[in-house]
Amino acid sequence: MTTTAASAHPTTSTEPAAPLKVAVILGSNRDGRFGPVVAAWFLARAARHPGVETDLIDVAEADLPAAITFSPDADAAARLGAVSARLAAADAFVVLTPEYNHSFPAPLKTLIDWHSAEWQAKPVAFVGYGGISGGLRAVEHLRQVFAELHTVTLRDTVSFHNAGALFDDQGRHLDPEPADAAAKTLLDQLVWWGTALHDARKARPYGA
Numbered sequence: 001m002t003t004t005a006a007s008a009h010p011t012t013s014t015e016p017a018a019p020l021k022v023a024v025i026l027g028s029n030r031d032g033r034f035g036p037v038v039a040a041w042f043l044a045r046a047a048r049h050p051g052v053e054t055d056l057i058d059v060a061e062a063d064l065p066a067a068i069t070f071s072p073d074a075d076a077a078a079r080l081g082a083v084s085a086r087l088a089a090a091d092a093f094v095v096l097t098p099e100y101n102h103s104f105p106a107p108l109k110t111l112i113d114w115h116s117a118e119w120q121a122k123p124v125a126f127v128g129y130g131g132i133s134g135g136l137r138a139v140e141h142l143r144q145v146f147a148e149l150h151t152v153t154l155r156d157t158v159s160f161h162n163a164g165a166l167f168d169d170q171g172r173h174l175d176p177e178p179a180d181a182a183a184k185t186l187l188d189q190l191v192w193w194g195t196a197l198h199d200a201r202k203a204r205p206y207g208a
């Protein structure tokens with residue numbers, strides 16, 4: 001799914017810049033998961049943020065094998081083929097992660113570990129959700145993982161504590177203003193870093 005906001009992200013050029021390509025990664029595949037509510041909420045905010053184009057990558061749909069190999073069979077190759085090019089095409093990432101036992105879910109780690117160059121020299125932002133933690137411990141673990149992959153992780157996050165109680169049955173946030181403000185801050189930072197690193201990679205290929 002791809003959505004685009006109307007205007008372009010900031011540029012010093014007189015040419016209108018293309019929207020920043022943001023892969024939004026839904027990190028839960030649990031039966032009965034709450035993640036799609038968080039994804040719909042975030043995608044709606046991104047859709048009205050200037051200069052952003054989103055592509056939702058759902059780990060449940062990607063369904064990558066847990067056993068990583070340099071010689072994937074036809075099935076694994078087909079699953080990888082459906083997702084790897086979309087990660088490679090992205091200029092920035094937003095990871096939506098719940099917290100499971102003080103960390104992030106295993107299928108999210110599998111998606112991360114199957115890839116390498118796709119992440120490099122790009123920014124990663126986080127929307128965490130969970131019980132009392134609001135996903136914050138999962139996010140801090142992800143920062144360590146993404147440092148290894150040559151990414152820049154953004155300081156500001158969106159965090160939903162006791163997430164299930166914060167939204168109504170239609171997926172509307174019950175106290176929208178602070179959450180909307182947090183999403184705007186995150187997206188502003190993502191556009192800055194995404195644009196800066198996009199231009200830097202274009203000027204000089206990143207040598208990891």
Ligand SMILES: Cc1cc2nc3c(=O)[nH]c(=O)nc-3n(C[C@H](O)[C@H](O)[C@H](O)COP(=O)(O)O)c2cc1C
Nearest residue numbers: 028030033034035098099100101102130131132133
């Ligand atoms: C296996 C498991 C472990 C969990 N561990 C934590 C935890 O350590 N801290 C927390 O705040 N919430 C924890 N939770 C609550 C989840 O973060 C919360 O239910 C969240 O909505 C799960 O995301 P999902 O529904 O998209 O899978 C856990 C839930 C599950 C299923």
